[in-house]
Amino acid sequence: MTPALRPDSFELSHYPHVLRRRWPVMLWVTLICLIGTVGYIVAAPKVYAATASVYVRPTGVVNANRLLNTRTPGPVDLDTEAQIVTSGVVATIAGQILHSSLAPSALAAAISVSVPASTFDMRITCRASTNTGAAACANAFAAAYLQHRSEAAASPIQQQIGPLKSRISALQETAASLNTSVSSLPANSAQRADAQAQLGSVRRQLKSLTGQLSTLDASAAQTGGGSIITRASPSSKPISPEKSLVVPSGFAVGLVLGLIAAFVRDRRDKRIHTARDAERLLGLPVLLSLPAKSSGRQVSLASPRSRTGAAFTELAHDVASSLGEGSHVVLVAGASPGPAVSVVAASLAATLARTHSEAVLVCAALRDSVAPELFGLANGRGLAEVLAGLATVGEVARGPAGVPGLWVIPPGADPSLADDHLQHDTAQALTAQLRRDARFVVIEVQSGADRADTLALAEFADAALLVVETQRTTQTEGQACIRRLRQMRTQLLGTAVLAPVPPGVTIRPPRPAQPQGASLSGGSR
DSSP: OOTTTSOOOOOGGGHHHHHHHHHHHHHHHHHHHHHHHHHHHHHSOOBEEEEEEEEEOOOSOOOTTOOTTOSSOSSOOHHHHHHHHTSHHHHHHHHHHHTOOSOHHHHHHTEEEEOOTTSSEEEEEEEESSHHHHHHHHHHHHHHHHHHHHHHHHHHHHHHHHHHHHHHHHHHHHHHHHHHHHHHSOTTOHHHHHHHHHHHHHHHHHHHHHHHHHHHHHHHTTOOOEEEEEOOOOOSSOSBSOHHHHHHHHHHHHHHHHHHHHHHHHHHOOBOOSHHHHHHHHOOOEEEEOOGGGOOSEEOOOOTTSHHHHHHHHHHHHHHHHHOSSOEEEEEEESSSSTHHHHHHHHHHHHHHHHTSOEEEEEOOTTTOOHHHHTTOOOOSOHHHHHTTSSOHHHHOBOOTTSTTEEEEOOOSOGGGGTTTOOHHHHHHHHHHHHHHOSEEEEEEEOSTTSOGGGGGGGGOSEEEEEEETTTSBHHHHHHHHHHHHHTTOOEEEEEEEOOOOTTOEEOOOSSOOOOOOOOSTTOO
16 A cells, blocks of 8 residues: 555554644643633623512411422422412512512513422522612512512401401390390390290300311411511622633533644644654654654764764664665655755765765755865765766765765756756666665755756665654655655655754754865776
8 A cells, every 4th residue: 555545544552652742832822712701790790689588477367279299398388389489470560579570570680599308498599780779689588479479468467357357247236235235124024935935045156256266376476478588788799791601611612622622733743743743644664763852953964983983883783684685775855945864865875885885975956065164075076976967976076074885966056957967767777887886876866846856866766765854844745755765766765854954054063164075986996
């Protein structure tokens, strides 16, 4: 499967790397959400709540139809009473107390009632835009409920007392009339006996009605619906927006959105960030991976005793063992423009010359190569003149002092000469001659669309090494380079991954300054 068709999978182990790369995105999104949360807290309408506690006292009127399985056992069904608090009748009375122009339904909508278990208390809570308004509203509904409850209890009793008093008054008048008749009639007359019998019946009725009246008067004395235990007082803090809930929620939302933004941003970013990305996205093994601190504002050849030099030594052994015995041409191709390919090609060529046998470095990145500067060589006639037939290999090749066995062919004084002379036969003759002169020929090329002419040398190379700069080389560039090399049937050994070389970097030549060497080929060495 080619890298272009390889699935862009994402494993669990990649997530920590994404978080390390994209933490600024997460931070900014989270901060924006927190700022939005603070703005909401400041700008959102404030809602205050105040609660009045009411003790509900049993009245003289008992509802015979009351359910026995109520949540508040006893003579008062507080669940039903809680519904009465928010009724239109109580809301109308509360509106009169508050002198409010709002409709009773609007006033009742701001009320909530809770009933603590196993008590005869109700907590009437009112929500309003001000703390004083919430307290006044809760107290008004508590007073309105008690007034309505007392009136509702007293009304049926008063309806019975009125007719009963009328009957008692009529019987008292009848009794007075009978007393007068008894007094005026003869003692042993039949009329007097009848009058006395009627008077006894009236007195018995009066006694019964008087007892009923006393019972009703006692019930009327118990029509007080209850009392306010605790009056509502203005609260110092609003209940909405609730900071302890809104701020953590805003932080959590910001964190989630930040994670989503980080992964979306990373998914859309086609740049290669790590050696693992290069291996995953390009489908090639990583033969060299240099840490970020290996490159800075100055670039130089790696010392053999340094960690970077040890990494290039291992790379040279890998390349040599992969190619086997004989003379070989190794193409070092830069996937993205810049001096990084020169650093890898120059260090690899120097290491091959030091650890194996003679090597030739061909600076075929005609317009971008800094390899001669890394060796302290001034650019003069080079590859461009050789391809144009204006010079021979032996005339342009130079051996930098301090690197025995290495010959460098610079880009040339006029790179434009190679534009019309880099032909198949010329490239084949050049690589064939270089194979005879040295065991290893390292050719530095750029694979970009505007620098890809010299990539034709890949046709005559035994193997190629792809140079990838983290944070700069894109997946598209790497895959395009691999596709071109495979079209030329060039064996791909793997990739060399290094930190991006910043633009305008300073090239530090080796010390002491290197004198220009002799020529290569034709026995002039």
